[in-house]
Amino acid sequence: MRFLRQTWLVASKDLRSELRTKEALNAALAFALVMILLLLSFAFDPTAEETRRTSGGLLWLVFAFAGALILNRSFVRELTNDCLDVLVSSPLDGAALFLGKSLAGFFLLMIVELACLPVFGIFYNVAWHRQLGPLLLVLALGAWGLTVIGTMFSALTVNLRLRELMLPALVYPLMIPGLLAAIQLTTALVAGRPLDAELYDWLKLLVSFDIIFTALALGLADAVLLG
């Protein structure tokens, strides 16, 4: 109970300070929309047929990049006024601090994802909402995997000079299995295919990926944060 309260405390603090300044959120949203509206449309011929076959890959490319922007800020935010030292020396549980940070990052990434979907649907003429429930589940699971790993490495690289470059280079190769599953599922669900046996296997992979890395991150949180 105490653990959950601490988690929520950290998450709400992070969300409040982010939603007041909208620093990371604005950057991530602007980046995602520019990428969807401009870059992707010139990278390939955005006819409806082509888009249906690659929708998952395109969307997750955008989410992964936007996610790196959001997660980079997760611990960097605490550097000014030595807030990180205060957090670490407070009676907060290391795992609770980590989980709270992850939750805040997750909410922000979900905002970006949910803002991108309709824009993508309108400009690429894709009826993405035919499998709305499963699609939202896949978006949430993929976002969770990305935030857990991203927050972990945000904490690890917070003191580095090149952290903005390091984070994507470390996180994306680790994310490959999760991203692969999320891409396969998103492509199929956006095209209106219901969750059949094959998609169900991918979903299981995505869930296991999330569980493995959440457990690992919570177990190592103390080692990372407290040293």
Place this chain on the structure above:
Amino acid sequence: MRSKTLYIMLLAAAWLMAADIAVILLVLPDEAAQGAVYRIIFFHVPAAWTALLACLAAFLASCLYLLKRDFRWDALAVATTEVGLAFGAANLITGMIWARVIWGIWWTWDARLTSMLVCWVLYAGYLMLRRAVEEPAQRARAAAVFNIFAFADVPVVFFSIRWWRTQHPQPVVWGGGFMDAAMWRMLFLNWVPLLLLFVALVALRMRQEQAARRLDGLRRRAHAF
């Protein structure tokens, strides 16, 4: 490890490998379907085994570092990862040469090739991370955590990418393909010199790492005065 042991190991590796290469080139016949180029398998497959072994060793060393906070484990982790990456590169490159002859292309995004490449890039990130952190204790801690994450990812990567269509010849060792007993034996025989080379290189690299840390410590002390 003492220098003498190291030299003996390297000599033994060179001698065994020369003997193996003589057998591979002169005694073993060409393969029925592939001709002469199949011989690359005697380096390709043991190199992959060695690389996977290196991942395991680096994982254990990283766990031990986090538990004991002894820099020797950190040195072992970086040594095994680096040498493992070299063996992984040998595996990828020999595979590409073989693919150019047999498939007519250098690269294809088949399951095993992709998995190996992803894992290689993953562990290359480990070296990149080490280079970016300057403070030794912080570097060792960050590297150990990353290594544990990477090791947990390896089976998931192989498993997930296998769900794509595969073009790779069916694994010879765990079921599927068939190989003559003499060739089979050679695969393991040639693993011995590669393993010796691996251990010697790891010992050498570890020694280097520890010498570098001692030097760094001396420099810090000199600056402190």
